[in-house]
Amino acid sequence: MIYFDNAATSFPKxxxxxxxxxxxxxxxxxxPGRAGxxxxxxAEKMLDxxxxxxxxxxxxxxxxxxxxxxxxxxxxNMAIKGVIHPTTTADDTHVITTVLEHNSxxxxxxxxxxxxxxxxxxxxxxxxxxxxxxxxxxxxxxxxKLIATTHASNVxxxxxxxxxxxxxxxxxxxLFLLDxxxxxxxxxxxxxxxKVDLLAFPGHKSLLGPTGTGGLYVGERVPEPAEHxxxxxxxxxxxxxxxxxxxxxxxxxxxxxxxxxxxxxVGVAGLGAAIDYVLEHDPAAMLAHEQQMVQKLIxxxxxxxxxxxxxxxxASRRVGTLSxxxxxxxxxxxxxxxxDSFETAVRPGLHCAPYAHRHLGTFPGGTVRISPGVFNTTxxxxxxxxxxxxxxx
Ligand SMILES: Cc1ncc(COP(=O)(O)O)c(C=O)c1O
Numbered sequence: 054m055i056y057f058d059n060a061a062t063s064f065p066k067x068x069x070x071x072x073x074x075x076x077x078x079x080x081x082x083x084x085p086g087r088a089g090x091x092x093x094x095x096a097e098k099m100l101d102x103x104x105x106x107x108x109x110x111x112x113x114x115x116x117x118x119x120x121x122x123x124x125x126x127x128x129x130n131m132a133i134k135g136v137i138h139p140t141t142t143a144d145d146t147h148v149i150t151t152v153l154e155h156n157s158x159x160x161x162x163x164x165x166x167x168x169x170x171x172x173x174x175x176x177x178x179x180x181x182x183x184x185x186x187x188x189x190x191x192x193x194x195x196x197x198k199l200i201a202t203t204h205a206s207n208v209x210x211x212x213x214x215x216x217x218x219x220x221x222x223x224x225x226x227x228l229f230l231l232d233x234x235x236x237x238x239x240x241x242x243x244x245x246x247x248k249v250d251l252l253a254f255p256g257h258k259s260l261l262g263p264t265g266t267g268g269l270y271v272g273e274r275v276p277e278p279a280e281h282x283x284x285x286x287x288x289x290x291x292x293x294x295x296x297x298x299x300x301x302x303x304x305x306x307x308x309x310x311x312x313x314x315x316x317x318x319v320g321v322a323g324l325g326a327a328i329d330y331v332l333e334h335d336p337a338a339m340l341a342h343e344q345q346m347v348q349k350l351i352x353x354x355x356x357x358x359x360x361x362x363x364x365x366x367x368a369s370r371r372v373g374t375l376s377x378x379x380x381x382x383x384x385x386x387x388x389x390x391x392x393d394s395f396e397t398a399v400r401p402g403l404h405c406a407p408y409a410h411r412h413l414g415t416f417p418g419g420t421v422r423i424s425p426g427v428f429n430t431t432x433x434x435x436x437x438x439x440x441x442x443x444x445x446x
Pocket of ligand 1: 060061124125126127154155157158203205206207232234235254255267
């Protein structure tokens, strides 16, 4: 199978990931616990090592604020449901988001808006697929509490000016949640420079780790629960924390406060190996490889009247993701033909981003999304181009 669906999850995973998971399972797979036996302590130490690697990668200041999650969706829910409290109303809490969001951002926010707990503004993007930070500024009102945006669109791949949005959020003393699903491990993320308060990310996309991993970095402006007032972050999942079983509610300490339940230690062991690989191989070089492939697709299909290519024509402003359509075909049919006749995996449809597709005029059929990864070769890309050409012909 030739795999061009890396925006959904990367494949193959980094060399060393399967081995690290297998070794952890075979030798160390105890339930982590600070006060436990030596195997439990070793499992906890493994978690802490990976916590530190991730914290450094995003320029966080305190590894305890790096919370492990099941995936990016889990981290986003932790952030949104953590900062928007159950007692808010549409009159006192306004949230700003964009049309580019994945359902993991737009659904929790829309559900809150539908139940009258927030008012919601959804800022559009331009024809190239970029949100103007000034449009976000204009949407700010007296009750705005949170700006929640994606760092890169999972439909168009366009990288948003997160630093400009973060600066606006900080100027107005708002919390800024950045969904780094499509950028972590590819585009640089510096939560200090970008003024990000809540950074949600998966471990299984450009970090090249296993599914079932992800995290939320909680910035310093979100108070430690011990100090916290009604304004602080709330855990949306409560339960066992591998230590301090005495308190009747979640212990008021990061990361345990937000990490109720047995963590995915096997996945995190794999993620640790994946991060080592990504750092050794330079995320910038890996992104450049993907961008070259996207540029080749853009250059080949943009002026071909049988195709429509969506979004910015300059691949250096994208992560490795491109949406196109063959004008005579439903995207789903193109995906099936590529799968059945060319053993090639792409992702047709709405990509969990219905507002982006409405904005592009591609709702409800969507587009054919091609997302090259770091391990795709030029021959594979040429094969895909040839296959699309044959289908269109
Ligand atoms: C922009 C964006 N946000 C969030 C998610 C959700 O990530 P996960 O599948 O890790 O929950 C995705 C997944 O494709 C995404 O592309």
